[in-house]
Amino acid sequence: QVQLAESGGGLVQAGGSLRLSCAASGRTFGAYVMGWFRQAPGKEREFVAAMAWSGGATQYADSVKGRFTISRDIAKNMVFLQMNSPKPEDTAVYYCAATYRGLQVAVGMYDYWGQGTQVTVSS
Numbered sequence: 001q002v003q004l005a006e007s008g009g010g011l012v013q014a015g016g017s018l019r020l021s022c023a024a025s026g027r028t029f030g031a032y033v034m035g036w037f038r039q040a041p042g043k044e045r046e047f048v049a050a051m052a053w054s055g056g057a058t059q060y061a062d063s064v065k066g067r068f069t070i071s072r073d074i075a076k077n078m079v080f081l082q083m084n085s086p087k088p089e090d091t092a093v094y095y096c097a098a099t100y101r102g103l104q105v106a107v108g109m110y111d112y113w114g115q116g117t118q119v120t121v122s123s
Contacts, residue, residue: 006021088121
């Protein structure tokens with residue numbers, strides 16, 4: 001059973017930085033794509049970034065391109081989201097997710113989800 005556990009959320013000032021972590025366990029992830037999504041109050045869950053575990057291809061939402069970076073540590077089975085220059089509109093619960101269907105941006109294409117970690121960006 002795949003398990004994903006996020007950590008690293010908290011309160012950050014606009015223009016600062018924050019790194020989210022996702023610990024993945026339960027299987028070998030070589031064929032998987034790992035994604036980050038977020039959900040703000042009253043809004044639908046939306047795609048943030050994704051990375052192929054093997055090869056490292058990435059994809060980003062336009063709203064975070066150039067500010068956020070997704071990365072992975074294969075040896076530790078961990079995925080990260082480095083958030084630089086966050087804005088108040090980045091405030092949301094951030095979720096780690098996994099899919100074996102290739103680089104995907106749709107929520108419905110991901111099979112496994114973590115519990116989420118709250119990120120609050122103050123102005």
